Amino acid sequence: MLFFICNIADLDKSDNGSVTIYHDEIKDEIIVFKTSCSEIKVFSNVCPHMAGNLILSNSKKLLVCAWHGLQFNYAGVAINCKAKLRLLEYKPVIENNKIYILI
Amino acid sequence: MDNRILKIDLKKLADIDPAINVWNIFDSEHPPFVHGKRKTGEGMDPSFIIFENSSMNVTYDTQKLPIISFFKYKSLMIHIDNGDNSVTQICNFFGVMTLQKYSAYKLSENQTEFRIQVLMYLHGFWYLLKPFIKSYLTRWLNNTWIEDLAMKERKNKFHKLGFKEMIGMPTNIDARSSSNIYQSKLPLIRALSDCDSHPFSYKHHKELFK
Numbered sequence: 001m002l003f004f005i006c007n008i009a010d011l012d013k014s015d016n017g018s019v020t021i022y023h024d025e026i027k028d029e030i031i032v033f034k035t036s037c038s039e040i041k042v043f044s045n046v047c048p049h050m051a052g053n054l055i056l057s058n059s060k061k062l063l064v065c066a067w068h069g070l071q072f073n074y075a076g077v078a079i080n081c082k083a084k085l086r087l088l089e090y091k092p093v094i095e096n097n098k099i100y101i102l103i
Numbered sequence: 104m105d106n107r108i109l110k111i112d113l114k115k116l117a118d119i120d121p122a123i124n125v126w127n128i129f130d131s132e133h134p135p136f137v138h139g140k141r142k143t144g145e146g147m148d149p150s151f152i153i154f155e156n157s158s159m160n161v162t163y164d165t166q167k168l169p170i171i172s173f174f175k176y177k178s179l180m181i182h183i184d185n186g187d188n189s190v191t192q193i194c195n196f197f198g199v200m201t202l203q204k205y206s207a208y209k210l211s212e213n214q215t216e217f218r219i220q221v222l223m224y225l226h227g228f229w230y231l232l233k234p235f236i237k238s239y240l241t242r243w244l245n246n247t248w249i250e251d252l253a254m255k256e257r258k259n260k261f262h263k264l265g266f267k268e269m270i271g272m273p274t275n276i277d278a279r280s281s282s283n284i285y286q287s288k289l290p291l292i293r294a295l296s297d298c299d300s301h302p303f304s305y306k307h308h309k310e311l312f313k
Binding site: 025026027028029044046047048049050051052053065066067068069070078080081082083085086087088103 | 130132133135136137254257258261262264266268269270271272274276279292293294295296
């Protein structure tokens with residue numbers, strides 16, 4: 001099933017190149033962004049440590065937890081953490097300049 | 104009451120599970136990120152855990168004054184989980200003994216009262232500053248409450264949707280129900296090791312007292 005997230009243009013309009021929304025049907029907060037290779041990435045914006053929100057740092061190619069500073073690479077893997085934590089990743093589908101996720 | 108004791112009593116309302124109150128206070132990793140730097144420069148530096156068990160911890164905390172934020176003051180802080188969603192905190196910044204109690208009581212299905220009580224024993228010179236300290240500390244507590252509130256509301260929201268610490272959201276959407284109840288379990292699981300890095304951390308005691 002496809003769930004609409006946002007338009008590709010919304011990413012370009014945002015300050016740091018990411019869009020964060022709470023999706024009522026999916027019951028999750030989603031972060032969408034475009035990597036420097038123009039790849040669209042979609043993750044759950046809920047840090048698996050304690051549920052903090054993530055902030056995109058495109059210059060460092062990281063997602064950083066605003067509560068505890070955990071850093072996740074673009075594969076969704078925590079790189080400064082004692083435990084093996086991984087972000088929940090969604091599969092993006094692009095149609096007519098709109099971003100959907102496939103579940 | 105002895106008039107050298109300064110008393111502050113704040114009450115706040117929020118739709119948050121009372122157990123999240125305990126989690127928030129015992130989460131020693133968030134202060135530098137959430138309370139690190141306010142507009143006036145005041146805030147909290149990273150906290151070090153010196154000792155902890157399933158009902159209390161002792162942390163070594165550093166805070167910054169407004170405007171002259173290079174001026175930092177430190178204290179050991181003792182946090183005791185009272186087992187009723189309240190935490191007693193004892194600290195000694197500037198040599199002033201301070202006793203605090205953070206409580207949370209469910210008033211109705213979607214309303215919890217959070218109570219912040221502070222008692223400071225102002226001896227000698229500090230007594231003269233009583234009105235100033237009361238005003239400053241009330242502002243500090245209100246700012247800290249606002250910063251923590253966003254955290255507590257988010258934690259509450261995602262726990263109800265099935266979030267599990269160190270795991271994350273359920274991968275199956277159908278498992279994201281709204282019936283989960285949060286229960287804090289001390290000591291909290293920490294993801295970063297910085298909190299334990301103080302040379303006097305209890306994790307180093309065996310080595311120190313060889």
